[in-house]
Amino acid sequence: MEEITYHSTVEASGKRRWLYPLLRKGAFYKYRSIVSYVLLIFLFAAPFIKLNGHQFMMFNIIERKFILFGQVFWPQDFFIFVLAMLLVLISIVLFTIAFGRVFCGWICPQTIFLEMVFRKIEVWIEGEPLARKKLDEGEWNQDKIIKKTVKHFLFLLISFLISNTFLAYIIGSDNLISIMIEPIQLHWVGFISIWIFTFVFYLVFSQLRELVCIVACPYGRLQGVMLDKNSLVVAYNYIRGEPRGKLKKGDAESHLGDCVDCNLCVAVCPTGIDIRKGTQLECVNCTACIDACDSVMDKIHKPRKLIGFYSEEMIVNHHQPTFTLRMKAYSLIIVAMIAVLSYFLLSRKDVDVTLLRAGGMLYQEQPGGYISNLYNAELTNKTVYPMNIEIVPEDKNQKITWIQAAPKIEKESTVKVTFFVLLPEKSIHQRKTNVVLLVKQNDKIINKVKTNFLGPVN
Numbered sequence: 001m002e003e004i005t006y007h008s009t010v011e012a013s014g015k016r017r018w019l020y021p022l023l024r025k026g027a028f029y030k031y032r033s034i035v036s037y038v039l040l041i042f043l044f045a046a047p048f049i050k051l052n053g054h055q056f057m058m059f060n061i062i063e064r065k066f067i068l069f070g071q072v073f074w075p076q077d078f079f080i081f082v083l084a085m086l087l088v089l090i091s092i093v094l095f096t097i098a099f100g101r102v103f104c105g106w107i108c109p110q111t112i113f114l115e116m117v118f119r120k121i122e123v124w125i126e127g128e129p130l131a132r133k134k135l136d137e138g139e140w141n142q143d144k145i146i147k148k149t150v151k152h153f154l155f156l157l158i159s160f161l162i163s164n165t166f167l168a169y170i171i172g173s174d175n176l177i178s179i180m181i182e183p184i185q186l187h188w189v190g191f192i193s194i195w196i197f198t199f200v201f202y203l204v205f206s207q208l209r210e211l212v213c214i215v216a217c218p219y220g221r222l223q224g225v226m227l228d229k230n231s232l233v234v235a236y237n238y239i240r241g242e243p244r245g246k247l248k249k250g251d252a253e254s255h256l257g258d259c260v261d262c263n264l265c266v267a268v269c270p271t272g273i274d275i276r277k278g279t280q281l282e283c284v285n286c287t288a289c290i291d292a293c294d295s296v297m298d299k300i301h302k303p304r305k306l307i308g309f310y311s312e313e314m315i316v317n318h319h320q321p322t323f324t325l326r327m328k329a330y331s332l333i334i335v336a337m338i339a340v341l342s343y344f345l346l347s348r349k350d351v352d353v354t355l356l357r358a359g360g361m362l363y364q365e366q367p368g369g370y371i372s373n374l375y376n377a378e379l380t381n382k383t384v385y386p387m388n389i390e391i392v393p394e395d396k397n398q399k400i401t402w403i404q405a406a407p408k409i410e411k412e413s414t415v416k417v418t419f420f421v422l423l424p425e426k427s428i429h430q431r432k433t434n435v436v437l438l439v440k441q442n443d444k445i446i447n448k449v450k451t452n453f454l455g456p457v458n
Ligand code: SF4
Pocket: 236, 241, 244, 258, 259, 260, 261, 262, 263, 264, 265, 266, 276, 292, 293, 296, 306, 307
């Protein structure tokens, strides 16, 4: 078995120790690769897919316009978007309580890009850990210059692709294509942003790497408060493994546990930790150590899963995973939030109306025995089609007089309109009368707005 030395991200002197994790393929690696490639395809394709005329996903913080699965969320819908984001957050918390930091190892784009893209390119160009270490420590000869140039050129190229995709999520793929095909003078800000993000991603994947997960990511730091002794995490079964020790020939009746102290689980760890020391903040649940240890167990003809998905209760008391009170509470919150979110989504209108009575005016007397109030309205067309809007009172005895023509609202835009609502004076019996206005398009009611009408008290 190959001799592997212990890794850590920090030297005794406090200087960073560069990690050279070994790549070992096993069952978990196979599943993780499939999940990663599906997510990578989705990540690169989503900004270029259109649904109902909208980009499939967009997070335009500049214009405060968000699109999820083809559904547009304008500033008026912001609470729905926040609710959806809260739902995602609580789901991640629930998932962490139940399965540890599995999000980090399997779904987080940082890990997927680092382990499934950048690390693979590095192994392809520079070789296995020992070769990579030798190359880094060796002098700058022709071989090193060529390998480093090719690697960093590819890193920069992929960072450029990620940067463009990232920007497509923010400003929209149509705007991104405009930046690409139109003269640069028209898009200085976009052009500079692409290169800033390119260098940020390049820095993250070529230099910072696991430090992002260990030092910068707040989610990793929260792990300690989310896990309990029932959480299923990647763990070393120390009851079975200890006391650890190297296998000696003819040592069939050894007093040792199943861990042969080969350090392979440490060598494959992308964050450089030794899982045998217990659950640690740095563990991203990538399962690389499970695959590595399984391969060792196969070789020494011992059962697999010396390292596996275990809770402390499973290791110590052989209890099966349970659905704890905390998990039940979070699940209940998630179900309630899904119900509220579904209600808001289903009751969303294509045209949003914000209606306000004009300030500083009470009412006006109009010819024909009518009393009028002046209103300002803001109409937002959330669709990708222009709309001709009509607003009429629900009560046939009431009337509307437009200050300007009835509005046509261009796609994804807002217009401000002003109009009088007229009520027959004899129908007014109190200072405030409730009025219902119907917003129509092609004679179809698409929204209903309630407002107050001020009149003279008889
Ligand atoms: S836990 Fe498994 S991989 Fe790790 S040192 Fe022990 S035998 Fe080797």
